[in-house]
Amino acid sequence: MSEALRVAVVGAGPAGIYAADILTTRDPDASVDIFDRLPTPYGLIRYGVAPDHPRIKQIIVALHRVMENPRIRFVGNTHVGVDIKVDELREFYDAVVFATGAERDRSMGIPGEEADRSYGAADFVAFYDSHPDRELHWDLTGAKHVAVIGVGNVALDVARVLAKSADEMLVTDIPAHVHAVLADSAVTDVHMFARRGPAQAKFTPVELRELDHSPNVQVIVAPEGMEFDDESESALARSKSLRMVVDVLSEWAMRDPKPGPHRRIHIHFLENPVEIVTDADGGVAGLRTERQELRGDGTVGGTGLFTDWDVQAVYRAVGYRSEAIEDLPFDHAKLVLPNAGGRVLNLDGAPLPGVYATGWVKRGPVGLIGHTKSDAAETITNLLEDAPELSRATQRTAADVDALLAAKGLPVTDFAGWDRLDAHELAAGEPHGRGRVKVVDRAEMSRIAARQA
Ligand SMILES: Cc1cc2nc3c(=O)[nH]c(=O)nc-3n(C[C@H](O)[C@H](O)[C@H](O)COP(=O)(O)OP(=O)(O)OC[C@H]3O[C@@H](n4cnc5c(N)ncnc54)[C@H](O)[C@@H]3O)c2cc1C
Ligand SMILES: NC(=O)c1ccc[n+]([C@@H]2O[C@H](COP(=O)([O-])OP(=O)(O)OC[C@H]3O[C@@H](n4cnc5c(N)ncnc54)[C@H](OP(=O)(O)O)[C@@H]3O)[C@@H](O)[C@H]2O)c1
Structure with a gap:
């Protein structure tokens, strides 16, 4: 029997978290590390949904439950393509799913x-x-x-x-x-x-x-x-x-x-x-x-x-609009990762083995949070179909990944760290009768997450 599947998801917005959830549900042996360049998870739910829409942000409760799965880890403060190259990532994971969303404005010309x-x-x-x-x-x-x-x-x-x-x-x-x-x-x-x-x-x-x-x-x-x-x-x-x-x-x-x-x-x-x-x-x-x-x-x-x-x-x-990721093909007309059903395609139209896309970077910047779930289902279905043919990573443990990140000196945050920051923000709101007050400074967020504040 082959070794349990190890997958990296890049982007801890709803698309990435749903992809991790569906993968670990359908394959009970698979494990997933979700990378985000921010110290925090939840993507545009935290940094897009309007502050006066607290009810929509409640979807975070369900996503939090997903992140508590011991086979899913959060690796924050890690910018893929910058802090860690895509090829480097491939040494540690059998497949990589890009869920990097869309953060910038489309130009009008x-x-x-x-x-x-x-x-x-x-x-x-x-x-x-x-x-x-x-x-x-x-x-x-x-x-x-x-x-x-x-x-x-x-x-x-x-x-x-x-x-x-x-x-x-x-x-x-x-x-x-x-x-x-x-x-x-x-x-x-x-x-x-x-x-x-x-x-x-x-x-x-x-x-x-x-x-x-x-x-x-x-x-x-x-x-x-x-x-x-x-x-x-x-x-x-x-x-x-x-x-x-x-x-x-x-x-x-x-x-x-x-x-x-x-x-x-x-x-x-x-x-x-x-x-x-x-x-x-x-x-x-x-x-x-x-x-x-x-x-x-x-x-x-x-x-x-x-x-x-x-x-x-x-x-x-x-x-x-989405942005290109270093070392990956990019469709500059549609402003997405070129893909067929979430399988990322090379410039010649052939699938790039082991590389997938989901969410807004897969289909463009339209649709609600819930729509990223069906996106993820399609991408993960295709990934699991390809899995037997994927070339396997050479370094296969969480400790291998952690050693690489430590060697790079990245101030990585984990999910327990998010819980600490979350508790800090909720406590900051309480005396003023507010649900939460956000911490803004990245270094301060990382310190609170690491309990060094
Ligand atoms: C202003 C605004 C308000 C919205 N309000 C609502 C709403 O009220 N209700 C609703 O249902 N939908 C709303 N939406 C839509 C919803 O936000 C999207 O459907 C959803 O967030 C898309 O999910 P995603 O995971 O693809 O992308 P995102 O949520 O953008 O997540 C992408 C994640 O990838 C990370 N990332 C990007 N590049 C890298 C990299 N190279 N390395 C590591 N990490 C990376 C980002 O930091 C981010 O955390 C809103 C959208 C916008 C723009
Ligand atoms: N509360 C919520 O539920 C919530 C909040 C925010 C966002 N979202 C979701 O997030 C997604 C993205 O929302 P969005 O508002 O960015 O995109 P959108 O729904 O696609 O709307 C973009 C708007 O810009 C117009 N437009 C585009 N190019 C233009 C140009 N050159 N000149 C003039 N007008 C132009 C479009 O008009 P045309 O139709 O003529 O192209 C359209 O009216 C949507 O699915 C949205 O529902 C949800």
Whole structure:
């Protein structure tokens, strides 16, 4: 009988954790080490999901149970491709599953995109979610009117965080420096722009409705963009969820303004952003859009009617993208690891033996946390089918891996360390009646995880 399968999963987001769970369930002898370049597990659940969505973050309870499996280890603070090369990893594992997600902003390719105060949503999200490697500072004092480009759920998160009051956000896990930035905000009006119509919006109903929940925020839908073509009508007939989204938008387009709110969110459909207008200092001075018309099949065409919107900052929420991993092929058009059913493919289209992908790096940056489970199931099915033919690692024990990491001098964190950091953050929230306050500094996180604080 061959030796028990040893697999490395790279990325401790939901896709990686589900892959480890499915593998160890289907193969009762297999063991998995899950590497992450962060000291913490859970990927975008910790550093993407909005702070005012604590219920969604509860999925961590189920993922924690998976991580308690003694055949699954967490190896944090280990950047694969940088701290440890892919080939090096292959000496220790029979297969490697990449679940590295998508963390950066997709580019729009319009003039002015690089202007000061033209921000990628992924950068703003990483700021307010306190990602240890990203911006610690953000300036919300210089813009009263801001644009958010895109009508997906990330655009909703960004618009909501910009519009809610700092004190409404204080019940969440945001650290003091994020609260201070939000408290200093000059924003009064957030303008969201969709290049297509309401029936092409990517919102989900619950998340859309939530935009209107704050007593401090007024949502206004510009009625002139509420247009539908034949394809819109059939899309609405096909999808109950889309129908709910459009019903909410239609209601908002018709209602009278509510009295009092301090901030407004305006949603404009059929306005395609074509240029971020800049001032002499290279800062955002406006957004130019071209009015679109629906062509009947859900696509749009320009009308030649342009509008300049008086905004002083632009947030581009047009989708995330994955990054290439050193020594692995990368599909630069689709911005994913090239793969067939999770089997990573060489540039010639042949499978790269023993290398797999799952989650957003496998299929692109769309879908909810739950969808990464079915992704993982497909990838692991294929891995197990290939397993008898995989060439076996030469160094096969956890001690072998630990010796390599120690020789490299990496400040590796383990799952017990995460539990210590978790307990520390929960305790920091308690005196203030908050569920948690996040630790931001990477070195401090690692110290707390290692009990050296
Ligand atoms: C702003 C935002 C909000 C969202 N909110 C929700 C929500 O409310 N509800 C919902 O269901 N879905 C939400 N989603 C979608 C959800 O986050 C994704 O479906 C899911 O996180 C994708 O999982 P993943 O494991 O593929 O990637 P990720 O969650 O991104 O995990 C990837 C992990 O890989 C690690 N990594 C990357 N490169 C390396 C490397 N080279 N070496 C080692 N480790 C590496 C990263 O540090 C990260 O921990 C949101 C997405 C975004 C962008
Ligand atoms: N609370 C939650 O459940 C939650 C929160 C956040 C994210 N998520 C999930 O995470 C995934 C990613 O969300 P996302 O919002 O990043 O992506 P998304 O749902 O794909 O939305 C992207 C938006 O950007 C627009 N866009 C793309 N390129 C554009 C361009 N060049 N000009 C103008 N607009 C452009 C798209 O319009 P077109 O359709 O016209 O291309 C679309 O409206 C989604 O599955 C989402 O549901 C869930």
